[in-house]
Amino acid sequence: xxxxxxxxxxxxxxxxxxxxxxxxxxxxxxxxxxxxxxxxxxxxxxxxxxxxxxxxxxxxxxxxxxxxxxxxxxxxxxxxxxxxxxxxxxxxxxxxxxxxxxxxxxxxxxxxxxxxxxxxxxxxxxxxxxxxxxxxxxxxxxxxxxxxxxxxxxxxxxxxxxxxxxxxxxxxxxxxxxxxxxxxxxxxxxxxxxxxxxxxxxxxxxxxxxxxxxxxxxxxxxx
Amino acid sequence: xxxxxxxxxxxxxxxxxxxxxxxxxxxxxxxxxxxxxxxxxxxxxxxxxxxxxxxxxxxxxxxxxxxxxxxxxxxxxxxxxxxxxxxxxxxxxxxxxxxxxxxxxxxxxxxxxxxxxxxxxxxxxxxxxxxxxxxxxxxxxxxxxxxxxxxxxxxxxxxxxxxxxxxxxxxxxxxxxxxxxxxxxxxxxxxxxxxxxxxxxxxxxxxxxxxxxxxx
Numbered sequence: 032x033x034x035x036x037x038x039x040x041x042x043x044x045x046x047x048x049x050x051x052x053x054x055x056x057x058x059x060x061x062x063x064x065x066x067x068x069x070x071x072x073x074x075x076x077x078x079x080x081x082x083x084x085x086x087x088x089x090x091x092x093x094x095x096x097x098x099x100x101x102x103x104x105x106x107x108x109x110x111x112x113x114x115x116x117x118x119x120x121x122x123x124x125x126x127x128x129x130x131x132x133x134x135x136x137x138x139x140x141x142x143x144x145x146x147x148x149x150x151x152x153x154x155x156x157x158x159x160x161x162x163x164x165x166x167x168x169x170x171x172x173x174x175x176x177x178x179x180x181x182x183x184x185x186x187x188x189x190x191x192x193x194x195x196x197x198x199x200x201x202x203x204x205x206x207x208x209x210x211x212x213x214x215x216x217x218x219x220x221x222x223x224x225x226x227x228x229x230x231x232x233x234x235x236x237x238x239x240x241x242x243x244x245x246x247x248x249x250x251x252x253x254x
Numbered sequence: 255x256x257x258x259x260x261x262x263x264x265x266x267x268x269x270x271x272x273x274x275x276x277x278x279x280x281x282x283x284x285x286x287x288x289x290x291x292x293x294x295x296x297x298x299x300x301x302x303x304x305x306x307x308x309x310x311x312x313x314x315x316x317x318x319x320x321x322x323x324x325x326x327x328x329x330x331x332x333x334x335x336x337x338x339x340x341x342x343x344x345x346x347x348x349x350x351x352x353x354x355x356x357x358x359x360x361x362x363x364x365x366x367x368x369x370x371x372x373x374x375x376x377x378x379x380x381x382x383x384x385x386x387x388x389x390x391x392x393x394x395x396x397x398x399x400x401x402x403x404x405x406x407x408x409x410x411x412x413x414x415x416x417x418x419x420x421x422x423x424x425x426x427x428x429x430x431x432x433x434x435x436x437x438x439x440x441x442x443x444x445x446x447x448x449x450x451x452x453x454x455x456x457x458x459x460x461x462x463x464x465x466x467x468x469x470x
Contacts, residue, residue, distance in 0.1 A: 072308075098320050103312030110313060120315055124323050131327050142297070145304035153272040153303065164378070165272055166279040166348050168286035168293065196305030214271040215306050220278075221268060221429075222402050222451050232402065232429045239264035246302055 073100055078144035086134040097144070098127050105152050111216040112156055122159060126152045161218065199249045207242035210235055257289050259417075259424040261405070263299075266292065270299035277377045277384035277449035281405040284346035284447065285425045345409070349447070352377070353386075357410060357445055360386060368393030377449075384449045389413065389438040396435065402451040404428045411444035413437060 073081075073096070081097050084090035102123045109119035129151050137147055150167075157165040203211065209228070213219045219227065224235045261269075261282060268274050269282050286292050340350040344357060352374045353360065362370035368390035377384040386409075389395065405427055412421035415436040420426055428434070438444035 095320060098323065101307075102315045102319060104307055104310045106313040106315055107310040108307055111310075116313075119313070120319060123315060124319055124326070127323050128326050131323075143301070143304060145308050146297075146300050149304040149307045150300060152307070157272045164276050164279075166276070166283035168283045168296070168348070196301060197309030200302070200305055200309065211267070211302075211306075214268050214273040215303055218271070218273045220273055220275055220451065221264065236262060236264040236429060239267050240262060243263045243267045243299065243302070247298055 075143050075145065079139050082130075082134065082137055082144040082147065083139050085131065086137045089134075094127075094131060097130065097148075101130075101148055102127055105148075108152060108216070109156060109160075112160055112218055114160060122152075122155060125159075126155055129155065156218070195249075196246065199246055203242050203245060207238050207245070210238045211242050214239065256421075257291070257423040257425075259420055259426055260289065260292055260295075261285065261425050262427045263295070265403075265405070265427050266295055267299045267302070270296060270303050275378065275449070275451050277374075278403070278405055278451070280348060280374075280377060280384055281407050281425070281447055281449045283348040285407050285423070287346045287348065288423045289425075360388075362388060369395065384447070387446055387448055389436070389444045389446075391438050391441050391443065394435055394437040402429070404448060404450045407447045409445045409447055411438060411442045412440050413444045413446070414439045 078097065078100065081090075081093040084093040085097065105123035105126050106116075106119045109122045110116065114122060126148065130148055133151065137144075154165055154167060200208070200211070210224055213224050213227065221232060221235055221239075224230075225232050228235070265274070265278070265282065269279060274282065286296060339347040340354060341347055342350040342353060342356050345353060360372045362372055364370050370388040372386040372388075374384040374386070387395075389411075391411075405425060406420075407425050408420050408422050410422055412419060413436040414420070415434040417426070417434065419439070420436075
């Protein structure tokens, strides 16, 4: 097993993960963002409320708020997964178009706005960038409800303290952050991660497992 | 349904990330349809994805970007409806398109005494495959190890191996550290759906002779 404790590599990976350098290097004058969006990052509650209004009232202003928050992050996400800037922006737009069209299916009590939009982005990314099908389990279908599998205990509020998650992710040990990033941001399978890091499969799986356990525990404590 | 064996958390996390081979996502989706515990766990894994998305540095988008989105929305092109799944009795709905006639009318091919298989076409699986195996009662799959990962979902019947007993709905999530020798242990054939990302390696001298026959 290779021990990766080189501080330089560690720092580089931190930077890669955050992608901060890319944005900081763009001069202020060149950046063109949506004007009306509030500066501060909206809370999960706020995002869910906007998406809820799009769902029930087709509220265009709320949609633009959502766009202001998510489009730049979706673009970032798509670029991390290998799209060039133009394609990434197209995919961010396409994701938001799907958000508008599918909004009526959104149920605030079952999922936060971010997780709902993440699913749409993930599936679109696989479709467009990997040209492969992804078999999705339909979590909200009537069928599952009829089968009685769905229980009210699944309410989003009872789940993880999602607001604190980004912070918790950054606190992961670097070797765990690395495998999580490779899965979420490079879309690499377990075998591909093994090849890339020259690690045995068991090690890759246990790092992913530990990272997930750590996040679940930390979030559980904060309920 | 009483499910005792579940996917590894690392597999669920990669499913949430959209980073499993297609064949693996198929097997996992079929398990998730039946398993409340894993659906709950998946929601948590997707929360991790959402947090990562929220935590991403914002890449500025062009100011005309939103106009393009409104134009596309107003052009009235409705989102294509997802292909409806044909429910097939006794099967998770995600498998319906591959097995439209259910488990009773599968075009099996015999690969060894007591062992039949059917390969699912059009499932992308790299060096591996997605296939059904039907194992007659009492039949043992020779001792083997896995080049990569293997997901096995029991659709009907049951088998037992060194790890435990697996029945309908159970999922065995195995990697190259596992050597096992499953045996179908009830009076009906055990039918399972298997996704591999590498070829299986049979370890015994005689079993190795089976390799070209089974070709897993």
